[in-house]
Amino acid sequence: MIRKRPNDRSTNRQQRSSLWQKCTNLRALKQVHASMVVNGFNSNYSAIRELIFCGAMAISGTIDYAHQVFDHVSEPDNFLWNTMIRGSAQSQCPLNAVLLYTRMENRHARPDDFTFPFVLKACTKLSWVKMGMGIHGKVVRFGFESNTFVRNTLIYFHANCGDLRIASALFDDSAKRDVVPWSALTAGYARRGKLDVARRLFDEMPFKDLVSWNVMITGYAKQGEMESARKLFDEVPKRDVVTWNAMIAGYVLCGSNEQALQMFEEMRSLGEKPDEVTMLSLLSACADIGDLDVGQKIHSALLEMGSGDMSIILGNAVIDMYSKCGSIERALEVFRRMRDKDVSSWNSVIGGLAFHGHSEESVNLFKEMRRLKVRPNEITFVGVLVACSHAGKVEEGRGYFNLMRIVYRIEPNIKHYGCMVDLLGRAGILNEAFEFIEKMEIAPNAIVWRTLLGACRVHGNVELGRRANERLLEMRRDESGDFVLLSNIYASRGEWQGVEEVRKLMDDSGVKKEAGCSLVEADNSSLMHFLFDSKPKSR
DNA sequence: AGCGATACTA
Numbered sequence: 389m390i391r392k393r394p395n396d397r398s399t400n401r402q403q404r405s406s407l408w409q410k411c412t413n414l415r416a417l418k419q420v421h422a423s424m425v426v427n428g429f430n431s432n433y434s435a436i437r438e439l440i441f442c443g444a445m446a447i448s449g450t451i452d453y454a455h456q457v458f459d460h461v462s463e464p465d466n467f468l469w470n471t472m473i474r475g476s477a478q479s480q481c482p483l484n485a486v487l488l489y490t491r492m493e494n495r496h497a498r499p500d501d502f503t504f505p506f507v508l509k510a511c512t513k514l515s516w517v518k519m520g521m522g523i524h525g526k527v528v529r530f531g532f533e534s535n536t537f538v539r540n541t542l543i544y545f546h547a548n549c550g551d552l553r554i555a556s557a558l559f560d561d562s563a564k565r566d567v568v569p570w571s572a573l574t575a576g577y578a579r580r581g582k583l584d585v586a587r588r589l590f591d592e593m594p595f596k597d598l599v600s601w602n603v604m605i606t607g608y609a610k611q612g613e614m615e616s617a618r619k620l621f622d623e624v625p626k627r628d629v630v631t632w633n634a635m636i637a638g639y640v641l642c643g644s645n646e647q648a649l650q651m652f653e654e655m656r657s658l659g660e661k662p663d664e665v666t667m668l669s670l671l672s673a674c675a676d677i678g679d680l681d682v683g684q685k686i687h688s689a690l691l692e693m694g695s696g697d698m699s700i701i702l703g704n705a706v707i708d709m710y711s712k713c714g715s716i717e718r719a720l721e722v723f724r725r726m727r728d729k730d731v732s733s734w735n736s737v738i739g740g741l742a743f744h745g746h747s748e749e750s751v752n753l754f755k756e757m758r759r760l761k762v763r764p765n766e767i768t769f770v771g772v773l774v775a776c777s778h779a780g781k782v783e784e785g786r787g788y789f790n791l792m793r794i795v796y797r798i799e800p801n802i803k804h805y806g807c808m809v810d811l812l813g814r815a816g817i818l819n820e821a822f823e824f825i826e827k828m829e830i831a832p833n834a835i836v837w838r839t840l841l842g843a844c845r846v847h848g849n850v851e852l853g854r855r856a857n858e859r860l861l862e863m864r865r866d867e868s869g870d871f872v873l874l875s876n877i878y879a880s881r882g883e884w885q886g887v888e889e890v891r892k893l894m895d896d897s898g899v900k901k902e903a904g905c906s907l908v909e910a911d912n913s914s915l916m917h918f919l920f921d922s923k924p925k926s927r
Numbered sequence: 928a929g930c931g932a933t934a935c936t937a
Contacts (some may be wrong), residue, residue: 437929445930470930480937540932547933571933604936609935633935673936701937862937 411442413697414450414728421457436461440468444475449700449730451479477510485518486509501532505541513633515549531553536564543569547576567595571603575858578607583616602630609638614647628661637669645673649682662693664702671705680713687722704732711740731765739771743920766798770919773807777814785811800829803919806836810912813843818852834863835918842912 398832411417421439422646429435429564436457443454446764458472469492476485499507503526511520522842524542532538538561546555559565559573564767570593578586580771590596601624608617617638624631633654639648652670667690672682690698698706701724710719716737723729723737734757741750754772757764764772769792776785789808792798800808805828812821821840825832844853 441930467929474930504933509932535931537932542932544933568933573933574932597933599934604934606934628934630935635935637935663935665936672936705936 406887408438408442408446412447414447416451416926417442417447417450417453420494424483425758437468437471441471444471449474449728451484455484456628464497466497466500466502469497470500470506470591473503474506475511477506477513482510486514486516489523490622499526499530501538502679503537504530504532504538508541508545510537512545512548517550520545520550540569540572544572544576547573548579552580552582552842567593567597567600571597571600574600575603575607578603579610581611583611583613598626598628601625602628602634605631606634606638610641611633612638612642614638614642614644629660629666633659633663633665633669636666640676643676645677645679648673651679656881662689665701667693667702668705671702671709675705675709675712676714678848680710680715684718685715698727700726700730700733703735704730706735707733707740711736711743714744716740716744716746729762731768734762734764735767735771738768739774739920740777742778743916745778747775747781749779750775751779764792764796766792766801769798770803770807773804773811774916777807777811780786782811782815782817802830802833803837805830805832806915806919809836809839810843810915813840814846816843816847816849818844822852822856832859833892833917834860837863839912839915861862 407420411420417439420442424430424432424435424439440454440457440461441451443457454475458468461468461790464472469488473485473488473492476482476488485507489499489503492503504523508520509522511517511523527533527538527542529743533542539558542564543555544557546552546558546818553574555576559569562569570589574589575584577583577589586604586607590600595601601620605617605620605624608614608620613643617635618924621627621631621635632651636648636651636655639645639651648670652662652666655666666697667686670686671683674680674686689708690702690706703722706722707719707726710716710722719740720737723733726733738750738753738757741747741753750771753762754768754775769788772788773785776782776788779882785808789800789804793800805825809821812818812824818840820844825836827842828836837856841853841856841860844850844856
């Protein structure tokens with residue numbers, strides 16, 4: 389792949405940069421790396437640097453690979469550190485950016501004015517206020533507080549998750565109050581729900597650019613104020629794909645999926661090109677309303693658009709859409725065609741198959757995944773355990789539960805316990821299911837007890853059912869934090885439907901005392917809802 | 928030296 393042309397340096401350089409440009413996915417990246425090793429470029433620092441830059445920045449979803457390569461560099465310079473921190477900050481796991489920064493300090497590499505904006509961005513994404521404050525301290529200590537970029541990112545951090553007063557003070561003290569810090573502050577106020585302050589800032593801006601408008605539109609859209617958003621959208625002097633995306637995402641967020649799709653049509657008819665973000669919103673809308681037809685159309689639009697391969701995240705969204713729209717076959721087809729996969733891709737199909745009752749295939753895929761050395765995560769095991777539960781494979785399920793804990797060192801969460809109770813309960817091993825709940829290391833929630841209750845009913849075990857019922861009522865009696873907690877989790881993620889669900893759970897105290905479990909549904913649909921109805925996450 | 932700040936996804 390790489391041919392040496394010792395007499396022509398400029399061609400060589402050009403050729404290399406075009407080579408890196410052709411690197412658009414993990415496979416290509418690995419190929420280039422391999423040929424670097426073969427051709428002896430592996431000790432060439434500038435080649436390594438480009439490789440890492442490519443993995444960390446140019447291609448999405450390849451940051452892990454960049455990490456692997458980076459770990460072998462004995463003395464990375466600031467450019468490499470910064471590139472890795474930057475790439476990690478914008479990845480799924482921004483925590484790595486902070487870890488890298490710590491490593492950097494421990495190795496006595498001196499952070500520079502490029503380093504801090506990236507670390508601060510990671511802190512913002514993580515909403516890690518304490519760490520962000522600490523980094524702010526470092527900024528001061530290293531003397532970068534007056535650097536425009538660093539300062540603007542500090543404003544961005546404090547405005548979005550820290551102290552709005554600090555953000556305002558930093559902004560007021562700025563020598564240059566141009567659009568960037570102004571918009572950052574505005575976005576912060578909007579995100580904190582202070583739309584009136586945000587709007588005032590927006591109106592007072594001496595100069596507005598496209599981003600300022602997008603900030604305000606997004607602010608309204610995220611708070612569900614779609615009328616106000618729409619008003620600004622109609623006023624805006626110029627639109628770009630982000631403007632459209634903000635509107636579409638806003639409609640999806642408040643459940644107006646039809647509006648979102650309509651917006652998409654309008655966008656296309658006006659000649660604005662949708663991008664990955666657009667498609668992700670739309671796919672999630674389709675998955676939400678279970679609209680297979682439109683989902684399919686989005687998928688084919690995607691195939692027409694894409695010059696190369698779909699990104700992993702987009703592929704996962706397509707799989708998820710098909711899976712949630714009930715077409716597990718198509719989900720599998722897309723999965724099989726996908727060249728680069730990550731855990732989420734596997735999770736979607738393993739979970740989808742399990743949910744649709746294809747237990748055997750689900751477990752087989754899990755085995756295949758392990759064979760290919762893809763590390764399963766906690767979500768994977770929810771799928772696998774559901775598959776075992778469906779198929780009544782008690783021993784296998786127990787085995788996987790232990791595999792998760794012992795081999796992969798994943799602490800079981802409430803969903804895993806729910807699966808196990810369902811597994812044991814369905815098989816009629818009720819006493820053990822009961823003991824299982826009692827021995828849980830985390831507090832059981834109502835869904836777990838209701839699952840057991842349902843099993844007791846199916847198997848006609850009145851005595852245990854009564855005890856489970858008591859626990860359920862107890863939980864309600866002391867207004868256990870569980871409901872509040874669960875409902876908070878839902879609310880913080882904007883899943884209002886989930887909140888309603890919890891409210892409903894709280895309302896119907898489940899069961900009447902003497903009636904045993906007569907009011908409990910026989911099927912476990914609420915458990916399945918609990919297990920699968922959250923958005924897929926990769927990590 | 929080369930990388931950098933605000934908006935849309937998760």
